[in-house]
Every structure is written in structure tokens, then in C-alpha cells.
Amino acid sequence: MMASPGQTVALVIFGILALGFGTAVFRTKSMVRSALALLGSMAAVGGLFFALEAEFLGVLQLMMMATEMTIMAIFMVMFMMDPGGLGQMEMTHQKRASLTAGVVSGLIAIGLSTLSSWAAVVAAAPTPSAQLHDLGIELMSRSMLIFETAGLAILLAMIVATTIALKAEEKR
Amino acid sequence: MSPLVLALLVGAGLFGIGLYGALSQTNLVMIMMGIELMLGGALVNLVTFWRYLHPDVYSGQMFVLIVMTAMAVEMAVGFAVGIARFRARGSVEMEEAVELNG
Numbered sequence: 001m002m003a004s005p006g007q008t009v010a011l012v013i014f015g016i017l018a019l020g021f022g023t024a025v026f027r028t029k030s031m032v033r034s035a036l037a038l039l040g041s042m043a044a045v046g047g048l049f050f051a052l053e054a055e056f057l058g059v060l061q062l063m064m065m066a067t068e069m070t071i072m073a074i075f076m077v078m079f080m081m082d083p084g085g086l087g088q089m090e091m092t093h094q095k096r097a098s099l100t101a102g103v104v105s106g107l108i109a110i111g112l113s114t115l116s117s118w119a120a121v122v123a124a125a126p127t128p129s130a131q132l133h134d135l136g137i138e139l140m141s142r143s144m145l146i147f148e149t150a151g152l153a154i155l156l157a158m159i160v161a162t163t164i165a166l167k168a169e170e171k172r
Numbered sequence: 173m174s175p176l177v178l179a180l181l182v183g184a185g186l187f188g189i190g191l192y193g194a195l196s197q198t199n200l201v202m203i204m205m206g207i208e209l210m211l212g213g214a215l216v217n218l219v220t221f222w223r224y225l226h227p228d229v230y231s232g233q234m235f236v237l238i239v240m241t242a243m244a245v246e247m248a249v250g251f252a253v254g255i256a257r258f259r260a261r262g263s264v265e266m267e268e269a270v271e272l273n274g
Contacts, residue, residue: 008175015182018216022189022209023188031201038205041186043213051180052223057236061215064240067268068247075251079264085272091198096177098196106188109213113180118225138230139237146234150241154273157245161252167259 010051017044031076039069053125056132059163179220186213200264204250211243221273 021040028034042065049058092098126134139147186209193206215236222232254264261268 008178009174011178011182015185018182018212019189022186022212023207025187025205026193026202029184031199034202034205039210039236041209042212045186045216048179048182048216049219052219053221053227054219054233054236057219057233058267060237060240064244068188068243071251072195072201072205074252079201079254079258080199084262089201091265092196093198098192100193101195102188102190105191106184107242109184109187110181112213113184116178118174121174125223131230131233135230135233138234143231143234146238150238153245155250156188159249161248164249164252165255 007051007053011048014044014047014051017041018048031080032073035069035073036078038072040063042069054131055128056135133161174224176220176224179224180217183213183220184218185217186210188213188232198265198267200250200254200266203266208243211239212247215239231261 018041021037022045024037025034025041028037043062046058046061046065049055100167125131190206190209190211190213193209194203195206197203197206218232218236218239222236223230226232257264257269
């Protein structure tokens with residue numbers, strides 16, 4: 001069964017935006033522009049989630065990525081000699097091999113997507129409120145261990161990140 | 173074209189672009205951007221599979237939350253490595269990090 005035409009149009013528009021901004025990330029010499037392009041791409045992915053009727057995940061994606069990209073832009077300005085790309089510095093290597101790897105892996109994924117015989121598409125998704133309710137039940141019942149492990153992983157990452165970033169004399 | 177395949181094509185494209193970026197960039201932050209794009213492609217695929225194949229089972233959405241956690245962890249540890257590297261060598265250019273000894 002096919003999805004509604006509106007949904008297909010939304011998928012196409014957000015898909016083109018995600019891919020367009022994704023390409024722009026590596027086409028500009030300005031790292032701040034790269035961070036903003038990545039923000040655009042991730043926001044378009046959030047839009048895709050809305051088009052796919054996963055509203056909660058869409059909101060989560062938009063909020064998380066806006067925060068992440070802001071932090072990324074701040075780090076760019078702190079660490080880079082030329083965050084604005086005014087000097088037109090070349091910051092790539094092994095371009096041909098990388099391009100080949102990217103194109104080949106993309107083509108393999110496209111081939112698998114188009115040639116696999118997927119099951120029939122389900123026409124209707126649960127309502128947003130039903131999704132939230134059922135996801136909450138899932139998090140607090142069957143997937144609780146996974147959910148708690150994810151929380152522990154974030155805590156560990158914070159401790160590890162702080163330890164790595166400390167100066168040598170501060171560690172003692 | 174089925175909307176399932178359409179959305180999977182976007183995921184495949186994002187993965188390919190991300191892989192190109194992660195392999196071709198010399199700067200740590202730009203490499204991390206490539207990895208973010210690859211994980212973004214994975215997210216699109218996961219939500220697509222949930223929506224069009226099993227919208228009644230929430231393991232798919234759970235998987236998305238785990239990938240988002242992986243993205244946050246990758247950012248935190250990546251930037252910590254960046255800070256350590258910047259303190260040691262004054263740069264986060266990975267071309268110079270051939271020995272990985274600080």
C-alpha cells in the first residue's frame with residue numbers, strides 16, 4: 001500500500017535538503033559554515049522524522065542537534081587557526097580514495113535498498129500520543145536494561161571526557 | 173517508488189557523504205562531522221524501518237535512542253581528545269597524529 005502523496009512529497013523535500021546540506025558540509029573551506037550546513041542537514045533529518053510520523057523522535061533530533069552543532073561551532077572558533085576559511089587552507093587528504101569509498105558504499109546501500117524484497121508497507125502509524133505512551137512502556141519494561149545502559153554509557157563518557165581533557169598536573 | 177525505498181535512499185546517501193568526509197578530512201572536528209552524518213543516515217534507516225515495516229513494535233524507536241546516545245558519547249569523547257591534542261601540540265590536525273602518543 002502506498003503512503004499519502006503529501007508524505008511522499010515531504011520525504012522528497014526533506015531528503016533533498018538533508019543530502020544537499022550534507023554535501024555542503026565538505027564543500028566549503030569555512031568550518032563555521034560546515035557546522036551550520038551540518039545543522040541544516042540534521043534539522044532536515046528531524047523533518048524527515050516528522051514526515052515519517054515519528055514526532056517525538058523528530059523533536060528530540062531537532063533539540064539534540066541544535067545543541068550539538070552550537071557546541072561544535074564554538075569548538076571550531078576555539079581550536080581553528082582560520083575558522084572562517086578566509087585563508088582557503090586545504091584540509092583534505094586522499095580525496096580520490098575517500099570519494100571512491102563514499103560512492104561505492106553509497107551505491108551498495110542504494111542497491112540493497114532497491115533490490116531487496118521488503119515486506120508490504122504498513123499504511124498507518126500509531127497516533128503521536130499512542131506512540132509516546134507505548135514508547136514509555138517499552139523504555140520502562142522490556143528495554144529497561146538497554147535504557148539504563150545508555151544512561152550509564154553517557155555518565156562514563158562524561159567522566160572519561162573530563163579525565164582526558166584535564167591537564168597532566170591536574171590529574172595528579 | 174515505495175516511500176520505504178525513497179527514505180532508505182536518503183539514508184544511503186547520507187552514509188556515503190559521511191564516509192567520504194570521515195576519510196578525506198584532516199581535521200578532527202571535520203572527521204567527527206563525517207561520522208555524525210553516517211550516524212544520521214543510520215537514524216533515517218531505523219525510523220524508516222520502524223514506520224513502514226513494524227510501527228506497532230517500539231524496538232525500532234528504542235534503537236534510534238541508542239544511536240542518539242552513541243552520537244552524544246562520540247561528541248563528548250571526541251572533543252575531549254581534541255582538547256588533549258590541542259594542549260599537547262597546539263593543533264587538532266590528524267595528519268600530524270601519526271604516533272598517537274599525546
